[in-house]
Amino acid sequence: MEQPPADIEPNNIPKGAQDVIVAKVRLDQPVLFLGGRHCEGCTNDILGARLKIVEVRAGSAQIGQELFVHFGQRSEHREEFITYPTTPDQQSREYTVVSYLDGDGKRRLVPFQISKLELEKWQAELLAYDRERRKNNYRE
Numbered sequence: 001m002e003q004p005p006a007d008i009e010p011n012n013i014p015k016g017a018q019d020v021i022v023a024k025v026r027l028d029q030p031v032l033f034l035g036g037r038h039c040e041g042c043t044n045d046i047l048g049a050r051l052k053i054v055e056v057r058a059g060s061a062q063i064g065q066e067l068f069v070h071f072g073q074r075s076e077h078r079e080e081f082i083t084y085p086t087t088p089d090q091q092s093r094e095y096t097v098v099s100y101l102d103g104d105g106k107r108r109l110v111p112f113q114i115s116k117l118e119l120e121k122w123q124a125e126l127l128a129y130d131r132e133r134r135k136n137n138y139r140e
Contacts, residue, residue, distance in 0.1 A: 012110050017100035019107075021059035021067075025051040027091050028066055031084045045106070046072035047084060054094055069099050071109040083114065083122050087129040090122075 013020060028050040035042035053065045061067075072082040085091045098110040114122070 012112065013098070013100060014102070014110075016103055019059065019101040020098065021053075021061045021100070022057040022096070022098050023053045023059070023061055024055035024057065024094050024096050025053055025067075026094050027085055028052045030091060031086070034070070042074075044073045044075050045070040046074060047082065049084070051097070057096070067099065067107055069097070069107050069109050071111065073108075081119075083119065086126055089129075090125065 031047055031049045034045045034048050048068060048070050051067050051069055053061050053063055053067070056063060071084075085093065085095070098112075099107050100110065102108050
């Protein structure tokens with residue numbers, strides 16, 4: 001989220017969550033898919049990211065601290081897409097996140113739903129970026 005949620009509902013944070021942190025962060029590297037090409041080594045976690053804290057809003061964290069977070073679990077049974085920074089511009093922005101330490105010892109992001117308008121804007125950015133890459137014959 002570029003803007004923090006107006007209120008962090010306790011029901012958004014799982015029961016048993018420990019060490020809850022609300023912080024403004026920046027990606028330290030692109031988001032990672034946590035599974036091999038053919039899902040070898042797959043776990044319940046789909047994505048992961050290394051974040052660098054630039055501002056602490058709540059919780060015990062330090063500016064400059066780096067955290068590896070997991071997000072997008074297969075067991076969430078979501079009906080919508082998972083949005084995450086993909087384009088270079090999106091990856092350079094700062095985001096407000098809520099994270100917690102789960103019972104399995106992994107730090108996870110608390111998911112928040114974005115509005116339809118925000119989703120459409122995000123997808124438009126991705127499409128424009130993809131069109132530009134194709135125009136320049138870019139292949140990863």
